[in-house]
């Protein structure tokens with residue numbers, strides 16, 4: 514991810530929302546905020562009655578987005594449809610108090626290339642199953658990864674999900690590609 518190479522982060526937000534029957538009033542959970550590109554793409558792909566919760570673990574990331582970095586993604590935290598959860602997205606999935614039309618996860622390099630071992634659970638069968646429980650009927654789980662991962666794709670399918678794998682350029686129409694899985698019940 515960089516300020517210029519964020520097409521796959523944009524796609525993580527846009528692709529699942531484009532599959533919804535009623536994107537204008539979608540309820541979306543994003544983990545994490547990063548530079549806000551996925552959040553901005555969700556806001557652009559939904560409508561005035563959408564509600565978007567973005568969970569971010571690192572307080573400094575939130576502060577940077579509210580300040581110096583915010584203009585790169587168009588200040589999506591300031592959008593009235595956005596609610597910030599300053600904490601671990603796993604907390605929201607474990608308690609499943611709300612149901613979402615889309616859950617879009619980009620908290621690390623990918624399912625097997627974790628920089629934080631605390632995120633293991635999100636990509637485990639238990640984490641996937643909790644995310645499924647947090648979806649509304651017809652809802653979509655979307656996962657971002659720096660690289661393809663056949664083991665994770667199989668795990669999603671073995672949880673009973675119908676999975677589409679997308680390979681998306683990081684920028685423009687050549688060079689590095691990243692992987693996005695769209696999974697629905």
Ligand SMILES: C[S@@+](CC[C@H](N)C(=O)[O-])C[C@H]1O[C@@H](n2cnc3c(N)ncnc32)[C@H](O)[C@@H]1O
Pocket residue numbers: 514522523544545546547548549550551552568569570571574600601602603619620621629631632
């Ligand atoms: C690769 S960045 C996300 C990029 C984002 N898609 C964008 O458009 O800029 C990963 C972010 O997830 C945050 N993060 C890592 N683990 C998390 C967790 N368990 N819950 C919430 N946020 C987390 C990191 O602090 C970082 O800001």
